[in-house]
Amino acid sequence: MSTAHDFDFFFGDWDVAHRRRLDFLDPASGWEEFGATSHCWSLFGGAANIDELYVPEQGWTALTLRLFDPETRQWSLNWATERTGRLFPPTIGAFGPDGRGVFHGDDTHDGKDVRVRFVWSGISATTAHWEQAFSLDGGDTWLTNWSMAFTRRAGDPGGRP
Known part of the structure; x- marks a missing residue:
């Protein structure tokens, strides 16, 4: 069962x-690969956090605001980029x-209604996959x-609120 500390592993620098x-909707589409850095910090005693993603190679930044609902015991993940200045609908x-x-x-993506799925896995003290x-x-x-x-940055002890 989820707790307000599920994302504690993610605090720090990555x-x-x-x-x-x-093309997000085309299974035959090619792929692009690029690097970034991320910094995540805790709010509300762990029941919320923000990570800011820096993607200098592509010239943009983004953030995710995560909020834990103690009633439903679920998280909402809310993504935004500086390019739009708006939160996308939460997962x-x-x-x-x-x-x-x-x-x-x-x-919606390219004018089409889409169901979105985010999966977090492979979580350790030094790695995570989204x-x-x-x-x-x-x-x-x-x-x-x-x-x-995600690979924890050298010298970052991680797990800090």
């Missing part, structure tokens, strides 16, 4: 290897007993279109 489809979900976090939401997938059929089939491999 190097990020991105792999992203050139909502929780971590399971296997340590894997799965979050779903609804959005991936995004879209579904055009309400979640029957999924197309992974973006992944990020």
Whole structure:
């Protein structure tokens, strides 16, 4: 069951290897790869956090605001970029007993309604993996279109609120 401290592993500084489809909805699309750095910090005693993602190679920054709802025991993950100045619709979900976090939401992409899935996995003191997938059929089939491999930056002890 999810707790207000599920994302404590993510506090600190990370190097990020991105792999992203050139067309999020096309399974035949090629991929682009690029690097970034991320810094995450805690709010509300761990029940909220923000990470800011710096992507100098592509000239943008982004953030995720994560909020824990103690009533539902679920997290909302809210993504924004400086390019739009708006929060995208949230994905909502929780971590399971296997340590894997799965979050779903609804959005639009290129004028099409999409179901969105974020998955957090491979979590350790020095690594984490995030991936995004879209579904055009309400979640029957999924197309992974973006992944990020996080590696803790050298000298960062991590896990700090």
